[in-house]
Amino acid sequence: MMARHSPSLLLWIAILATTLASAGCGGGDASKEIETLQSWRATIDLAAEARLHGWVTPRYADQLRDKGRKALSQGDELTSSDQVTPAERDSLSIAGAGLRAALARLDRTGP
Amino acid sequence: MKKIAEVALGVITGIGGFLEVGSLATSVQGGAEFGFQLGWAVLLGSISLMVLMEASGRLAAVSNRTLVDQLRERFGIRFFLLPLIVGFLVSLLVLSAEIGGVTLALQMATGIRFQLWALPIAFLAWLLLWRGTFGLVEKGASMLGLVSVVFAIGAAALHPRWTSVGAGLLPTPPAHDSARYWYLAVSILGASISPYLIMFYSSGAIEDGWTHDHLGINRVTAVLGNLFGGGLALMVLVVGALVFLPRHIHVDAYEQLALVLTPALSHPGFVFFLATLGITCFGTTLEIALAIAYLLAQGLGWQWSENMRPSQDSRFSTTYSLVILLAAIPILLGVNVLGLTNISMVLTAASLPVTVVPMVLLMNDRDVMGKSVNGVVANVALVALAVMSCAILLAALPLQLLGGG
Amino acid sequence: MTRELRVDTLIGRMVRDPAGHRVGRIRELIAEIVGPGSGEYVVREFHLSTGGLVEALGGTHLARVLSQRFGLRSNRVVIGWRDLDLSDAAGPRLRRPLAEVAAALPPPGGKR
Amino acid sequence: MKGICLVHDVLDVQVVDRTRRKMGRVDGIVIELRDGEPPRVAALLVGGSVLAERVGRWMLALTRGVLRLLRIEPAITRIAFEKVRVVGSCVELDLDAGSTSALRTERWLDAHVVCRIPGGTGAEKK
Numbered sequence: 001m002m003a004r005h006s007p008s009l010l011l012w013i014a015i016l017a018t019t020l021a022s023a024g025c026g027g028g029d030a031s032k033e034i035e036t037l038q039s040w041r042a043t044i045d046l047a048a049e050a051r052l053h054g055w056v057t058p059r060y061a062d063q064l065r066d067k068g069r070k071a072l073s074q075g076d077e078l079t080s081s082d083q084v085t086p087a088e089r090d091s092l093s094i095a096g097a098g099l100r101a102a103l104a105r106l107d108r109t110g111p
Numbered sequence: 112m113k114k115i116a117e118v119a120l121g122v123i124t125g126i127g128g129f130l131e132v133g134s135l136a137t138s139v140q141g142g143a144e145f146g147f148q149l150g151w152a153v154l155l156g157s158i159s160l161m162v163l164m165e166a167s168g169r170l171a172a173v174s175n176r177t178l179v180d181q182l183r184e185r186f187g188i189r190f191f192l193l194p195l196i197v198g199f200l201v202s203l204l205v206l207s208a209e210i211g212g213v214t215l216a217l218q219m220a221t222g223i224r225f226q227l228w229a230l231p232i233a234f235l236a237w238l239l240l241w242r243g244t245f246g247l248v249e250k251g252a253s254m255l256g257l258v259s260v261v262f263a264i265g266a267a268a269l270h271p272r273w274t275s276v277g278a279g280l281l282p283t284p285p286a287h288d289s290a291r292y293w294y295l296a297v298s299i300l301g302a303s304i305s306p307y308l309i310m311f312y313s314s315g316a317i318e319d320g321w322t323h324d325h326l327g328i329n330r331v332t333a334v335l336g337n338l339f340g341g342g343l344a345l346m347v348l349v350v351g352a353l354v355f356l357p358r359h360i361h362v363d364a365y366e367q368l369a370l371v372l373t374p375a376l377s378h379p380g381f382v383f384f385l386a387t388l389g390i391t392c393f394g395t396t397l398e399i400a401l402a403i404a405y406l407l408a409q410g411l412g413w414q415w416s417e418n419m420r421p422s423q424d425s426r427f428s429t430t431y432s433l434v435i436l437l438a439a440i441p442i443l444l445g446v447n448v449l450g451l452t453n454i455s456m457v458l459t460a461a462s463l464p465v466t467v468v469p470m471v472l473l474m475n476d477r478d479v480m481g482k483s484v485n486g487v488v489a490n491v492a493l494v495a496l497a498v499m500s501c502a503i504l505l506a507a508l509p510l511q512l513l514g515g516g
Numbered sequence: 517m518t519r520e521l522r523v524d525t526l527i528g529r530m531v532r533d534p535a536g537h538r539v540g541r542i543r544e545l546i547a548e549i550v551g552p553g554s555g556e557y558v559v560r561e562f563h564l565s566t567g568g569l570v571e572a573l574g575g576t577h578l579a580r581v582l583s584q585r586f587g588l589r590s591n592r593v594v595i596g597w598r599d600l601d602l603s604d605a606a607g608p609r610l611r612r613p614l615a616e617v618a619a620a621l622p623p624p625g626g627k628r
Numbered sequence: 629m630k631g632i633c634l635v636h637d638v639l640d641v642q643v644v645d646r647t648r649r650k651m652g653r654v655d656g657i658v659i660e661l662r663d664g665e666p667p668r669v670a671a672l673l674v675g676g677s678v679l680a681e682r683v684g685r686w687m688l689a690l691t692r693g694v695l696r697l698l699r700i701e702p703a704i705t706r707i708a709f710e711k712v713r714v715v716g717s718c719v720e721l722d723l724d725a726g727s728t729s730a731l732r733t734e735r736w737l738d739a740h741v742v743c744r745i746p747g748g749t750g751a752e753k754k
Contacts, residue, residue: 035361042358043367046374055373056381059222060366067364175717176642183653184640187527188682191640242747412642412653412674414734422749425737520670523634523657524682545634545659547669555710557632558666559659597666 030088033078037095040071044102051109058110065106072099129340130259130347131395132212133205133302133456135388136449138344139371140362141295142351144288147271150279152296153348156303157341159499162492163467165333166474166485167309171316172325173483178313178466179409181473194306194465195410199403201462202307204455206399206438210236211448212392215365216385226445233439236396240431245318245417248401252394259343259391261372261383266346268375269353276349294514297503298453301460303344307402309466314405318416326483350375365449396435404431453515461507463500471497521605531564531600533610540564540593542608562600564593593617632715634669642718643674643707645725652705652730654719655679672712672719674730675704705730 047064050056079092141149167178183191214228285292372380404427408415414424421428474485531539544563550556599617601609656673680691705728714720742748
């Protein structure tokens with residue numbers, strides 16, 4: 001009786017574990033955060049360029065700006081926490097400054 | 112000429128939507144992080160889907176029963192429970208992600224938060240299913256889905272080195288982040304080879320009354336349609352590779368995706384991206400909602416047809432109505448749609464064995480298939496696919512842990 | 517005296533011979549019409565097999581395809597209705613030793 | 629039809645009535661044991677709780693629990709085997725689905741839900 005349920009049981013466990021694992025997978029280490037900040041800086045730069053040429057709507061640029069700011073505040077949070085080494089903190093600050101500058105450039109493209 | 116047009120129409124409509132939330136997101140992610148290197152996963156995905164669609168269409172045309180019918184009849188309820196539950200849950204997740212895709216397209220276009228679009232979109236989808244016919248869903252979804260050709264135009268405008276694109280079609284080991292590489296490969300495979308598509312396709316063969324005479328059309332549709340769909344997904348990957356990779360943009364949010372066509376096509380690139388995302392996800396929403404209702408109705412022997420009035424198959428029509436509502440709830444609650452998309456694609460890939468392995472047996476069964484049993488080529492392909500799907504199932508959990516973040 | 521029994525719950529039950537040895541699990545019941553046009557069907561044969569999990573999942577059919585394709589061994593035993601004692605549905609038994617039962621029947625294989 | 633394989637050809641197969649209306653699948657088969665005579669194929673069963681019982685005791689308990697919660701009597705439709713006209717890609721019966729309880733849920737949903745929503749009833753969609 002048990003043997004017949006085992007394939008479905010196994011799959012269930014796999015699905016459950018995968019879901020749980022993905023929920024628990026939050027990242028959080030500094031190098032990953034730096035990459036994220038740099039990625040968002042590039043995104044905001046591209047958005048500023050697109051905005052300048054009128055490729056995208058202001059409404060859409062606002063949404064990207066919000067997402068960029070969210071990424072920045074998450075980066076800042078990690079930078080000011082005591083989970084990072086001083087060297088990591090420096091790199092994080094530089095990456096954060098890059099994103100902040102990009103956001104400012106996007107702001108200057110106007111509404 | 113008229114004949115060619117007919118076949119072309121058949122190919123286009125037979126396959127349903129070409130791109131959807133999963134293939135858009137995973138292909139851009141693949142291109143952004145690994146350039147053209149993951150092109151093979153797109154190719155392998157479309158060849159796999161080609162094999163499965165051809166087989167399930169042939170099964171339906173020859174035996175006059177859908178894949179789901181056969182799974183229940185041949186393997187009994189104890190086994191059938193597995194594809195039933197797994198297929199239901201995974202398709203429900205994908206359905207949710209598709210609704211998320213439509214609502215995000217609307218958010219980016221209007222500035223109104225995507226959560227607020229969840230119920231209106233669910234209602235519209237439900238209304239179309241309630242009032243429309245199978246032909247409307249099938250043809251509407253595919254015809255409007257042709258808007259995704261914009262990715263081919265975008266890719267061409269960026270002048271990629273086509274030899275490099277071609278080189279990516281052969282699998283090579285990654286130079287960095289191998290866990291992420293294989294995770295994205297599995298996601299791309301999951302986005303291409305969806306069980307709901309196979310259920311939808313084989314039910315469509317019954318809805319459209321296929322017989323032995325349709326075996327040729329079935330083959331042409333499966334081959335050409337998937338080459339076309341796979342080709343478009345590859346173009347998405349190419350655009351992602353040329354626009355996001357040099358800028359080191361990793362995709363963390365759907366909002367980033369809408370920039371991907373702007374360097375190549377400027378403002379139309381933005382508009383057509385949103386149109387592609389919104390329309391293809393909406394078309395797929397209709398198809399998955401139907402596929403889930405087909406799965407339940409066929410598995411349990413209820414009356415079913417999208418061409419009947421809801422009152423004639425009330426269990427079937429109630430099922431798709433409830434399913435759409437259920438899938439809209441996570442979006443209403445503001446779930447992270449990109450995360451939902453990625454997890455659904457990996458789970459889709461992991462769920463493949465429950466459909467593919469029994470198919471190997473069905474397609475070789477003379478009681479079911481008569482003279483149309485699998486030949487050597489189809490068998491080698493199907494068995495290889497079954498083995499691959501089992502390997503993916505085993506790898507999915509470790510990859511999600513190591514490469515999903 | 518008559519008694520009703522569910523075929524669907526009988527499937528997969530282990531049949532033992534009079535000495536208590538395992539013979540195989542019930543996988544199939546063959547019914548035949550009593551007289552032309554009567555509409556009444558009776559069970560003539562029970563098909564047992566010794567195959568394991570694969571058969572349990574897929575029924576006899578899957579096992580047959582598998583054994584054809586990959587040469588897996590799966591022994592089939594055909595038991596006539598007279599030889600199977602179903603008075604205890606949870607533990608069906610042969611009324612005679614397997615050797616006598618098998619000799620009394622044509623060889624299996626003519627399923628259709 | 630001469631010899632039929634009850635498991636392979638009948639169990640789990642789609643059941644249709646004489647107008648080919650789908651009324652469920654063969655979820656169970658009842659045979660009647662008789663002294664000195666071969667067991668008679670008595671009836672086909674259609675119904676969720678029959679199905680649940682085959683899956684396992686846990687599923688039966690779960691189904692019963694849910695039904696009790698919803699205050700629904702479990703419906704098992706018993707169809708005398710004499711009513712079977714053809715065994716093929718479907719099990720075709722010589723009766724009207726409406727004369728059995730197989731479509732109880734379908735009719736309830738139709739009367740209480742579907743009929744009250746515009747577009748639910750009427751002729752074929754066009």
